[in-house]
Structure formats: C-alpha cells, structure tokens
Amino acid sequence: MLTLKSVHTFYGNIHALKGVSLHVNQGEIVTLIGANGAGKTTVLKTISGLTPAKRGSVAFEGRDITRMAAEEIVRSGISHVPEGRKVFGTLSLRDNIEMGGFIRGNKREVRADMLHFREKFPILADRWHQMAGTLSGGEQQVLAITRALMARPKLLILDEPSMGLAPLLVMETFKIIKTLREEGTTILLIEQNARAALHIADRGYVLETGKIVLQGKCQMLLEHEEVKRAYLGKGYREVWED
C-alpha cells in the first residue's frame, strides 16, 4: 500500500533520513521505534508531504507521491495525526471535527460521519460544543484522531499518540487504534512506548540516526536482545502488560 524506497530527507543542512526503505501493507499496523532524534517523525512528515524527500521515492497505492503537495496527499487517502495533537483550542469539538472533513465534497456524508463519531466516542459527545482547549490530553488525542478520520483515510499516520497521557488513557488510546484497524484502516504508528507499540503492531522498523538497522515481525522484535536493551526499558512493563 505504502512503499518508501531509499528515502533521504534534509532539514536545511541536517541529513535526517539516510536511505530509509519501508513498506506498509493494506490492513497492517506498522510501527517505527527508535530513540529521540532518530528520525521517526521525519519519516512521517516525509510521507505526508510536510518535509518532502530529497532523494528516493514514496509511493502510495502505486502512485508516486514523493513530491506531491500535503493537501493532495490527504486527498489520496493519508491522514496524519501530529505529535502533540495540535487541536484548535479555541474552536469547539464539533468545529475541530468538521474541519477534518474539509477535503470532502459531500457534506451530507460528512455530517453523517460526525454523528457516527459522536456516538462512537462518548468522551466527545458530552463536550460537543465546548472549546477543545478545555479537554484533557487524552480527550484531545481522541479528538485529533477523530479529526483525522473525518478525511476517511485509507492510511492513518499517528505520531506519539500516548505522549503525556496517564497510563489508563494510554491503554484507552491503544484500544481505539486496535478498533480502527479492525474496521479496515491501515496504520503507521510512532510510539515512545515501544513495548506497547510492538504489542499492537504487526511489524516494526528500528530507526537509528536516520537509518533502519532492524526490521521484522513485532514478536521477533519484542524478543530481540538489542531491542530489549535499547528500547524496552523496565518502566513500560507496568503500564502496558495486562
């Protein structure tokens, strides 16, 4: 579905991605793990067109989207939930959500989807007309994901959805991600909590200073000495393992 081939991305003079190749198949959850500054977010931004690749290629459903404008990429079916959620704090939940559907022509369908999500996430329904800024971090995360889903993406890209959330809300967020996949959305996920990410994803890539050094099924990565040592610190166990 999504294929990156030998992608090089720069921030000014900084060579952030040095030949990254990866792929996401239809219906999969794929995760990128790595230390801070390894280039995980850059991979996502390269895909969604925010920092396009300088060399290499990004293809989505057989189309080359390497140098497509970000808006076009959303239209082609990729929605990006950025790190830190970035909801519009002074707008109501309703308006935030409606905005997610801006690329869609059929307004009746957009309204139907809004109703659907309102029912699906009671957290949102209760505060439908409140300003988004009044929500807790976890609620904002649900809002940000809902906003992204309004574009009816085939591929959802999530950047650190659990960041800054209380343990219970982390589990809640991961439950939502699982449900989305069951409903047919393909997901590319970055997560600081590598153990949690490897538990819900099918495959993973390990990024180190802009290069991929390991890849494989999550079960394999979870048992991998290097991954255990570098990314599966003790603290995460209590949070996730049930």
Next chain:
Amino acid sequence: MAMKIWDQEYECMSRDELTQLQLERLQATLNRVYKNVAFYRKKFDGINFDPEDLVELDDLEKLPFTCSRDLSDAYPYDFFAVPLREVVRVHSSSGTSKPIVVGYTRQDLKHWSQLVARILTAAGVTADDVVQVTLNYGLLTGGLGLHYGAELVGASVLPTSVGRTERQVTIMQDYRSTALAATPSYALVIADRMDTMGVDAKTLTLRYAMLAGEPWTEAMRAEIEDRLYVKATDNYGLSEIMGPGVAGECLHQAGMHLSEDHFIAEVVDPETGNRLEAGEKGELIITTITKEAFPLIRFRTGDLCSLEYTACECGRTLARMSRVLGRTDQVIIVKGINIIPSRVGDLLEEIHGTRPPCQMVVHREGNLDKITVLVEVSEEIFFDKMREQRSLVEAMREKVAGGIGVTPRIVLVESGSINREEETAPGVVDRRKLSQ
C-alpha cells in the same frame, strides 16, 4: 499433486514485494555490518562506499566479494557482528588455513529452523513423519541444523548421526523411519548394507530422502530412488551462510527453491566477477540479509550453478537453483566435508618442518569415498627401521585426519615417483566418476 508450503506468505511472494523486502533487509544489514564488523568497515571505506549509497538492489554489484580466506583469517571471532554474549551457538568448518567459525544468535537459530522447515516440507515431510538424520551432529552444521527444522515441522526426529550403518538399517526397520536425511553417497552405503544384511527395502516404511552435502548426479538420484523406494530431493546449504536450509527441491524435483527473503543470490562469472543472466552457469554469490551474528556480503560460495526465476508448478515463486555443477576452486568434497588439497601439504609440513611432495587420491570403494595420500620419501623422512617408519605414517595419518576431518590412508612412495599427469587438480587425483 497437492503439496504443503510451510511459509506461504514468503515462499509465494510476488517479485515486487520480494524486491522491496530484500532492499529493506539489505540496507539494514549493511548499516549493521558497517557499524559492527571491522572487516566490512575497512572494505567499504576503501572503496568510498557508505551504506546509505545503496539505493537499489543492483547497487550491490558495486560491493567487493567476501572470500573463504577472509573468514579463515578472522579466526575465531573477528567476523561476528554481535558481542559473544548474544551468540547462543557456534559451528565451524574447515577453512584455508584456520577453520571458519560461525555464530548464531537466538534469532538466527529461529530463522534457521524455519528455513529448514521450509525445505523439509517441500521435500514431503510432515508432522506424521519419522525423520532419521544421518548427518554429522557436532561442529559441522548438517545434523543439528536439520534436526531443529524437523522438530519444528513436528516430525519425530531420530538423531542417529553418521556411521554405524548396520545399526542405522536396524533403526530404520524397527523405528519405522519414513524420511531419511543423508549425504547421497551415504544413502547408497545404506542401500548396500541392506543388501548384505538381506533387508528388502520394499518392506520398509521409508518414503522420502533429503540429500545434500556433496556433489551428486541424476544417475545417483535414480539409483537411490530405485533401491530405497523413496522420492529423493536435493537441497543446498553451507555453513558459512547458515547450514542446511538455504535452498531445497520440492517434490517436482525441478531445481532448489532458494529462500530469497533471507539470502540475495547472484551468479557471476568466476573469472571476471561480472553478473550473469538467469539460466547461465557461474559461481553462486550469496548475501545474507537477516543473519545477525554472522552476516556476509557477497560471499563467494565456490559452487557453480545457475538460477531460474520462472514460477514452479508447486506455487513457490522464489528463485530455483540448479544442482551444484562443480566447484570454482580446488576444493574437493569427501563425505560432505570440504577439503582444500594444499591443506594436506601444510599439515605434513607441520610434522618435520619441510614440505614433502605429496598427492591426494580420492576414489570410491563401493559407495564409500576414500582418501589416500601419497607422500614421497626424502632423506629427512627416510627411516631404516620399519618401526619408526610405521610410527611416522601413524603420525601423518593422525595429523591429516585432525586437520581435514577425514582419515586418509598414508602411503610412502619413492622420491620422484608421484605421477602428476593423472592429476585432476593440482595435488589431487579424483577417481570418483561423477558424470552428470
């Protein structure tokens, strides 16, 4: 013929998917070897190559070969790409000067079992089979490598190891073995022994034979199938790369399916090193793309073969490797063990400090390979007394046996009497007839 496929997801991949997977795994491997293996860092720096410069699979061609000698020189652990603490198994095989020592991480062993399970499944083995493994259990990779794959398939494994043929036959009869893993010549030794023991192969439960470890021929296959009442399949492996499980035939017997999702195979002209087209015969070059402890980039296997990329009737899409058609170097293979002829001279030299003229003669008695080493007697090693001569011969036999892994017969001959014209390779007379 409905046949099982062990790992449909990978064994039946489309070429596009496979190419992407190979690229991803190759890039990760290059990043790792550059960081962790001094040999590769030096080699890559020497040609000004940074792993990030590998943009597509064809760029692999820009990289230098890794030779058997490089691995020998790294004795014992210099080629390992992970700390010894993460290595959970070590095997070794004979090298040019020193043995080649290979290591496996826990993950490597898991992959190995999976890949052996693939070739066993392709060869007809299922959880209902009783597999008799007559390959060597020990430092060589054959026995243990096959063993864990057979266990993974769920078969009942009989780790009989090699030798004691009469007992092998009895076990085969009494334990009702249904599949035999052996070298082709040993399969024939078993058939011979059945004849002398008066065992009728027709009355046995044996159905499949998975054969590997030495060059063999279609004529040998026909004979083995005929005498043991089995379907015999060829498979390919080498300890430098992993051991058994690199490639194996399915029951269509139409070439060995090579696990390209773990190994990138190229065939090159052994003289020029240039890549050859599909179907052309040349030297097999293998790059491992999932190995952790002992990854190799463009390893020269020394084996001559060709690769075919058309789909097989069985449904597998991976490349098919032809039977090994010969060797590029002087290596001769006896009882599944690779021997470099000059090594024999090296070993003899260690006894007296001088290198006596010698010649290795390989012949087949019945179905058993034998090695005789002719050593010319010079003044240094001439003894009047019969007893001392005998102990010298004894010392030579032990030295050579310890060094090459096969016990030779040592024959002292007169100075200047070795006939070099008969030699099939420098220092070697191979009398075994292996016509294709």
